Amino acid sequence: MKTIPFLNASAWIDSENEADPNSEIYQDVTYPKELLYSERMYERLMAFKPDASEAVQIAAKAQHICRWKIARESYPMDRVGYLKWREDLKKFHAKLTSEILKKAGYEDAFIDRVSFLIEKKLLKKDEETQLLEDVVCLVFLEFYLDPFVHKHDTEKLKNIILKTWNKMSEKGHEEALKINYTPENLQLIKESLGL
Incomplete structure (x- = not known):
């Protein structure tokens, strides 16, 4: 309520x-x-x-x-x-x-x-700040990664993905891997993270 x-x-x-x-x-x-x-x-x-x-x-x-x-x-x-x-x-x-x-x-x-x-104070230390950052990163990966892909070269994209990933918690990582990416973007994410 x-x-x-x-x-x-x-x-x-x-x-x-x-x-x-x-x-x-x-x-x-x-x-x-x-x-x-x-x-x-x-x-x-x-x-x-x-x-x-x-x-x-x-x-x-x-x-x-x-x-x-x-x-x-x-x-x-x-x-x-x-x-x-x-x-x-x-x-x-x-x-x-x-x-x-x-x-x-x-x-x-x-x-x-x-x-x-x-x-975003005390990121990685404050549980709710980290929760908010996870959500920011998940929304970026789900809705805004694809437009980025068409604007930047592969190396810059890998750098952006890696920086995004490093801001997230383990739970955020798990959720990020459930997003329905295009096959190309999923491949790009896996390459960026060395998966």
């Missing part, structure tokens, strides 16, 4: 993401890009860990909230610029989500916890 604050916060997160000017077509339906990402994150979380806490559920939904407002192109197009962009995005997502949660009536301790998760 979802609480009123959770239902309100979820609706407000969806409303923010519905404003995304970028769209993605999935199964012949056009979605605002970050709304679709949010739905994928939430659905994957609930399939992976149905008893996930309310804080993780909200962090999953708000993972990319209004991401389009901070363009990658506004930072230097090198590794340092990329890392700075990612760091600033995490803080931006956490701040915007905190404002929504405050409006929904959540207490400060809960809001701080959601921010902590969105900012």
